[in-house]
Amino acid sequence: xxxxxxxxxxxxxxxxxCTYLGGELLRRLEEDPRYSKVLALDIRPxxxxxxxxxxxxxxxxxQPTVDAELATLLSRYKVDTFVHGAFLSHPTHAAxxxxxxxxxxxxxxxxxxxxxxxxxxxxxxxxxxxGAHPKNPNFLSEESELRGHRDSRFVNDKVRAEKQxxxxxxxxxxxxxxILRFAPILGPTISNMYTRFFSRPVAPVMMGHDPxxxxxxEQDAAFALTRAVEAxxxxxxxxxxxxxxxxxxxxxxxxxxxxxxPQIVARQxxxxxxxxxxxxxxxxxxxxxxxxxxxxxxxxxxxxxxxxSPRLSIKRTILDFLGIxxxxxxxxxxxxxx
Numbered sequence: 001x002x003x004x005x006x007x008x009x010x011x012x013x014x015x016x017x018c019t020y021l022g023g024e025l026l027r028r029l030e031e032d033p034r035y036s037k038v039l040a041l042d043i044r045p046x047x048x049x050x051x052x053x054x055x056x057x058x059x060x061x062x063q064p065t066v067d068a069e070l071a072t073l074l075s076r077y078k079v080d081t082f083v084h085g086a087f088l089s090h091p092t093h094a095a096x097x098x099x100x101x102x103x104x105x106x107x108x109x110x111x112x113x114x115x116x117x118x119x120x121x122x123x124x125x126x127x128x129x130x131g132a133h134p135k136n137p138n139f140l141s142e143e144s145e146l147r148g149h150r151d152s153r154f155v156n157d158k159v160r161a162e163k164q165x166x167x168x169x170x171x172x173x174x175x176x177x178x179i180l181r182f183a184p185i186l187g188p189t190i191s192n193m194y195t196r197f198f199s200r201p202v203a204p205v206m207m208g209h210d211p212x213x214x215x216x217x218e219q220d221a222a223f224a225l226t227r228a229v230e231a232x233x234x235x236x237x238x239x240x241x242x243x244x245x246x247x248x249x250x251x252x253x254x255x256x257x258x259x260x261x262p263q264i265v266a267r268q269x270x271x272x273x274x275x276x277x278x279x280x281x282x283x284x285x286x287x288x289x290x291x292x293x294x295x296x297x298x299x300x301x302x303x304x305x306x307x308x309s310p311r312l313s314i315k316r317t318i319l320d321f322l323g324i325x326x327x328x329x330x331x332x333x334x335x336x337x338x
Contacts, residue, residue, distance in 0.1 A: 011077050012229060013039040013118075015061065015109065016085035017046040020190040021124055021182075024222035025083065025229065026054050037077060041070075042086070061086055061105030062097065070112035079116075081229055084109050085124035087161070089192035091154040091282050099157050106161035110168045113175065120176040121165070122228050127181045127214075127238060129159045132291040138212075139296035142181070142236040152284035154193075162236075169234070178228050179236040183295060186321045187218025195321065196280040198250075202257040204266045206290050210248050214294045216241040217312040217320060224300070224308045231305040238295035243314040247289060253318045263290070 012029055016022040017040035029035045030052050040046050041059040048054055057073065060066060073079070086105055092098050113121055130140045131147035148159040162179060169177035184194040194215070197203070216224075216239055224239045251258050261269070266286055273279040300308040312320070319326075 009036040010034060010080040011037040011039070012081045012083060013041055013073065013077070013079045014083045014085060015041045015059065015105075016087060016124070017042040017056070018044055019085055019087075019089065020185070020192075020218060021222060021225050022083075022085045023047060024218075025085075025225055028222070028226045029229070030054050039073065039077060039079070041073075061108055062100040066105075067108040067111035067115075070109060071115045074112060074116035074118060079118050081120040081122065082109070082113055082118045083122045083124070083225075083229060084165075087124060087126075087158060088154065089190075090196060090280055091152075091193060091285075093277065095153050099153065102157040103160045103164075106164050110164060114168070114172065117172065117175050120229075121168075121178070122225070123162065123165045123177075123179045124225065125162050125179050125181045125236075126155075126158060127183045127240070127293065127295040128155050128288075129162055129181065130293055130295065131155065132211075132287040132293040134291050136292045136294075138292065139294055140238070141296050142238060142299055149284050149287065152282065154282070155284070166236075176232060176234050178231075178234055180224060180228055181236060181238050181295065182221055182224075183214045183216045183238070183240040185218050185221045186215045186317050188320050188323055190218045193281055193285070197285070198254055198256065198321070200256070200279075202259050203251050204270070204286070204289065205248060205251070205258040205260045206263055206266060206286065207260050209290045210246045211288075211290065211292050212244040212294050213247050213250050213314075214240055214244045215314055215317050216310060217317040220310045220312055223311075224306075227306055227308055231303075233303050233305040237300040237303065237306060237308070238297050239300055239308065240295050240297035241310045241312060241314055241317055244294055245314050250318065253315065254322065 014022050023046050029038045038054045040056045043060050045056045087102050129146045131149050146159050148156045267283045270283045274282045
């Protein structure tokens with residue numbers, strides 16, 4: 001067993017309690033006797049049976065006075081670990097509201113944690129912050145630049161939020177700060193930009209480009225987050241699944257029809273479809289169909305405290321997303337974490 005933080009009677013606060021990862025974390029902590037209280041912080045109650053140790057508290061991170069409200073909660077409940085996961089899983093046309101939630105909302109969280117410091121702060125991020133660029137190496141390490149995307153507020157708000165947390169970690173060495181950068185998450189129950197994109201019967205393919213793609217199974221992702229709450233690890237960690245596949249191979253496994261397009265045509269078409277809200281992915285997403293954005297997960301595996309290794313392969317992840325059971329033909333199945 002890897003060393004874990006002292007956990008008797010621990011109290012955990014979770015923003016973004018209604019997200020997939022937030023909800024899974026609540027469920028797992030609810031069942032773990034080492035935690036005495038879990039605060040579910042969101043604008044609406046999570047989908048969890050009432051009662052038990054999870055307490056819902058309505059918190060809106062877009063409100064200008066929310067940092068004082070959070071500081072009061074941290075003090076009143078003696079919060080040991082703060083998990084910040086109030087980030088959008090898909091782009092929205094309400095760009096100003098998204099900026100207030102993710103970028104400014106993170107500022108409010110950090111102001112509260114500076115005033116009433118928890119022992120541990122865990123942030124949920126994404127490998128999309130590295131950006132998709134023609135000069136990306138085959139595997140991006142945690143030390144790689146967070147380039148974001150010149151035209152994507154969905155990605156860039158997350159970059160700015162993470163840089164705030166990095167600065168906070170440098171200025172508050174007494175707080176254990178951990179950032180988890182998740183590869184795109186797929187699975188049978190999660191909903192995000194990628195699950196929506198791959199649910200369509202056809203998919204654009206940029207002519208002359210077939211980048212490698214990387215995912216992490218929803219259960220592996222939830223397990224990694226739970227481990228990060230338990231552990232003493234600090235710094236940034238890429239949380240990725242087993243293996244990578246070319247984009248066209250992913251489409252073939254999914255049974256989607258590839259539609260080869262010149263880049264300029266694909267961008268103009270996607271721009272129109274996004275503006276009319278007929279698709280859920282903006283034109284900036286096309287860069288992730290052009291260039292590599294594949295992260296190296298070695299650091300998460302090697303850290304003695306986190307020690308995260310994915311259980312499910314990329315093929316199994318795709319088949320689970322499709323609802324195909326292991327007995328229906330998968331040959332590389334590994335048992336997921338509970």
